[in-house]
Each structure stands twice: as structure tokens, then as C-alpha cells.
Amino acid sequence: MSGNSRSKRTIIVDGVPLPDVLDETMIRGVVHGFYEEIRRDELLGPIFRQRIQADKWxxxxxxxxxxWSATLLRTARYEGRPLQPHLAIAGLGEAHFRRWLKLFRATVRRICP
Structure with a gap:
């Protein structure tokens, strides 16, 4: 049975299964590390600074x-519709999304085994 439960939890990203060591600590490290990069980024930083006040970070x-816990570990901790707030940002386009993905992937590669 353990093989079955493992296969239900296996999530593939860019053709690679997520590591068994994925846990809340790793998710926190990725999220915090990623948004540190976002806040410093010349393209994305200004957008985030306009939308999120320093005390709201x-x-x-x-x-x-x-x-990410709900998405990757299926914890059901998140409720909401994440796409809606992003669609409301005027001027947000493909270049921004590509940069977001590049920074996210780089952060995952840096932090995850």
C-alpha cells in the first residue's frame, strides 16, 4: 500500500518528481528566498512594491x-483564487511572467536538493 500512497503524492515538475524530502521547511525556504529575489529584481520589484506595503510582507x-503547501503537500491550508489578483494588475505581461518563472526556477535549484 505504501507504493500506492507515494504514487498519489508524486508531483512532476519539468519532468522531475518532487523530492521525498519536500516538507514545510523546504517550502518556507523556497517562498522566502524567492520573494527576496523578487523584491530586488529590477523588473518585478517595483510591481510588488506598489502592490504590497512593507508591513504586509x-x-x-x-x-x-x-x-505551496496546499499545492505540493495537499494540506488544504490555502483557500482562494490566486489568478484573480494577478489579472487585475495593469501592465503585467509575458515578460513579467517569464522573469517570475526564471527567478522561481533558480530559487528552487538553489535551495532544493
């Missing part, structure tokens, strides 16, 4: 940890 990071 802890809540945003907690919400993003909940999102």
Missing part, C-alpha cells in the same frame, strides 16, 4: 507558504 509570505 509577512502576511503575503505566509499566504504563499499556505498556497
Amino acid at each position: 509577512p502576511q503575503h509570505l505566509a499566504k504563499m507558504c499556505d498556497f
